[in-house]
Amino acid sequence: MVDKKALAYINMFAVLGTLENLCDLDQKAKDILKNAKPVSIGFDVKDGPKATLSFEDGKCMLTEGCDDCDIKLPFSSVDKFNGLIDGTYTPIPNKGFSKIGFLLKTFIALTDRLNEVMRPTEEALKDPEFFTLNTVLTFYTVTVAISQLGNNDAVSRFSASNMEDGDILVSIKDGPKSIIHVKDHILTTEKEGEGNPRCVMEFASMELANDLFNDKVNSLACIGDGAILMKGMISMLDNMNRILDRVSMYLA
Secondary structure (H helix, E strand, C coil): CCCHHHHHHHHHHHHHHHHHHHHHHCHHHHHHHCCCCCEEEEEEECCCCEEEEEEECCEEEEEECCCCCCEEEEECCHHHHHHHHHCCCCCCCCECHHHHHHHHHHHHHHHHHHHHHHCCCCCHHHCHHHHHHHHHHHHHHHHHHHHHHHHHCHHHHHHHHCCCCEEEEEEECCCCEEEEEEECCEEEEEECCCCCCCEEEEECCHHHHHHHHCCCCCHHHHHHCCCEEEEECHHHHHHHHHHHHHHHHHHC
């Protein structure tokens, strides 16, 4: 079963957080932000995650907390915040009405573009550049979701409770990487981070990673034939992979 609070944390930090990378890598997102003045949007979820998306100089950054933001969107429950992500709920700002134009135009255009990239048509994926963008953004979303599930989903927390302190490097060969930090059974993902990993999981190619993210190939078979490289402290990887198995259920 999907825990709605855990889903809210994934939607906040893994899904909305991928806007950081979209704005860095996608020309259409860059064009949307062109000439936009600095602005920040706070998401205040009762009994759930709180974070701020800041836009400046064509860049986007997500940070925890929403006390210092230009526009604040309150949500009385995690269900309503999840509704924002799936398009079934529209919040009313309680701060920042003078900047509402950015929210209604620029921000919605960015989230529409993110949805276009993350839920692509088969035809769109035939374009190599778009295929790479979709795979890279999905990679970042998945690796952040691992930490959010490990901290907030009951089943995944059990796996996290069996993980020793240290860093796990997850990467696509010649592509993006994430470091998953484990400290006192709390997981934190650092996209493109540096660390001293105790173990490594590397996908052999963009094509393989995309197939795995879309359940087109069997991960165990890929490990067996070397398409997924795993080395180091295997117990950490085993527990991380148990969490990874639940990610697709939340991101479906």
